[in-house]
Amino acid sequence: MKFKCPECSKLFEAEGTRIEYHSPIYGPCAKYVGYCPDCNVESDEYREPNPGKKYQNYEPVSPPGCCCSGGSCDF
Numbered sequence: 001m002k003f004k005c006p007e008c009s010k011l012f013e014a015e016g017t018r019i020e021y022h023s024p025i026y027g028p029c030a031k032y033v034g035y036c037p038d039c040n041v042e043s044d045e046y047r048e049p050n051p052g053k054k055y056q057n058y059e060p061v062s063p064p065g066c067c068c069s070g071g072s073c074d075f
């Protein structure tokens, strides 16, 4: 899977580490993080924009900041 470093914006491939945590709002959640090979900073999964999808002018269902907003939450 791909990750993007928040420090240097580098895209890198990594196996990813599953991190489980408990959101006070959304309950148990999980996400995958990778570590930048350059700065060793914890990085969130990078999701490429889907080229097959046209621009949709409505907001995602999940509110910003929700751990599940990217669809990577298993719960």
Ligand SMILES: [Zn+2]
Pocket (backbone or CB within 6 Å): 005, 006, 007, 008, 009, 010, 036, 037, 038, 039, 040, 041
């Ligand atoms: Zn980096």
